Amino acid sequence: MPLAGVMMIRRMTPDLVAGLHETFLAANAGDPGPVMTLPHFTVMVTEGWSSDLTEAWVVTEGGRVVAGYSLALPEDDNTHRAVLGPLVVRPGYGGRGLGTALLEHATARTRDEGRTLLYAELDERGPGARFAERHGFTRSLAEARRVLDLREADWAGLEAMLAEALPGAAGYVLERWAGPPPEHLLTDLATLMGGMNDAPKDEVVEDVRWDVERVRLMERGTVLSGQSNHIMVARRASDGAPAGLTRIVLNLEGGGGWCLQHDTVVLREHRGHRLGLVLKLGNLLWLRERDPGAERIITWNAASNSHMLAINEAMGFKLLDEWSEWRKKV
Numbered sequence: 001m002p003l004a005g006v007m008m009i010r011r012m013t014p015d016l017v018a019g020l021h022e023t024f025l026a027a028n029a030g031d032p033g034p035v036m037t038l039p040h041f042t043v044m045v046t047e048g049w050s051s052d053l054t055e056a057w058v059v060t061e062g063g064r065v066v067a068g069y070s071l072a073l074p075e076d077d078n079t080h081r082a083v084l085g086p087l088v089v090r091p092g093y094g095g096r097g098l099g100t101a102l103l104e105h106a107t108a109r110t111r112d113e114g115r116t117l118l119y120a121e122l123d124e125r126g127p128g129a130r131f132a133e134r135h136g137f138t139r140s141l142a143e144a145r146r147v148l149d150l151r152e153a154d155w156a157g158l159e160a161m162l163a164e165a166l167p168g169a170a171g172y173v174l175e176r177w178a179g180p181p182p183e184h185l186l187t188d189l190a191t192l193m194g195g196m197n198d199a200p201k202d203e204v205v206e207d208v209r210w211d212v213e214r215v216r217l218m219e220r221g222t223v224l225s226g227q228s229n230h231i232m233v234a235r236r237a238s239d240g241a242p243a244g245l246t247r248i249v250l251n252l253e254g255g256g257g258w259c260l261q262h263d264t265v266v267l268r269e270h271r272g273h274r275l276g277l278v279l280k281l282g283n284l285l286w287l288r289e290r291d292p293g294a295e296r297i298i299t300w301n302a303a304s305n306s307h308m309l310a311i312n313e314a315m316g317f318k319l320l321d322e323w324s325e326w327r328k329k330v
Helices: 015-029 038-046 100-113 127-134 155-169 183-198 212-224 276-290 307-313
Strands: 010-013 053-061 064-073 082-084 117-123 138-149 174-180 227-238 242-251 258-266 295-301 316-330
Touching: 010 100, 015 038, 015 053, 015 316, 038 212, 038 316, 053 100, 064 100, 064 183, 100 117, 117 127, 117 138, 127 316, 138 307, 155 276, 155 307, 183 212, 183 227, 183 242, 183 258, 227 276, 242 276, 242 316, 258 276, 276 307, 295 307
Parallel strands: 082 117, 258 295
Antiparallel strands: 010 053, 053 064, 064 082, 117 316, 138 295, 138 316, 174 227, 227 242, 242 258
């Protein structure tokens, strides 16, 4: 696809990943959240964390990546969808139609793969949301990022909150580990991750099918992205049945003290025992003990997930910014 007579959109090759990462960082220089490391970015735009097919396309000028995007194509479920990763144009290259050309290319790739819906996740304050609206996307799910500053956290209050919640979790035991989970626990993790399907989502999004291989791929992606897990699981004491899970992920280097609060889930039949609060507090206090260099934790939640929002706010998470998931019929 010619641009300004000389530019072409072409499939990204391994030697161009760092250039697309540089463009991504430049385009997101004002983001108040964590800076994405190159290993993390590389996994995101080349293979993802599950069984999705992932591809990336770039525009170069003089050997320099000046724009690009990635596209995830689910294979095991939700095969009607394609998910647009970062679509970015390097500052100084705006006004040349690059963003529109890349979106048209991504739309064509979505159609070529037999998909009918194209999704994107965008900051409501940024130019991406306005760009999406101009090009026919509509909001499908309101989300927000919240941050807990561990340097200012009320640790005595958090310990007291955990002590107050623990009696409600009588009959359950906690298990924890750092790094990749042991192989014998992958089946339980697949069961627990299946519980994430109860979280709010767009009405046309299917449940994700979790199995051991999908968990294994997720953990492989975590390692390749230069990250490490802090995981805590709750089990019913009487039979060892997995009941709940929470996960904090931290960058092993270059993360600027940021951690990411990932999945937190309590399976339906185990709810009503304050396990979500116990898990998140227990894992946070363990993180403080084991990784004192951790400074801030960022988390994403759907605006409609009132239960999890209440837990996060009780722990001291503060609103950072508001996002939305957008979709477009193609």
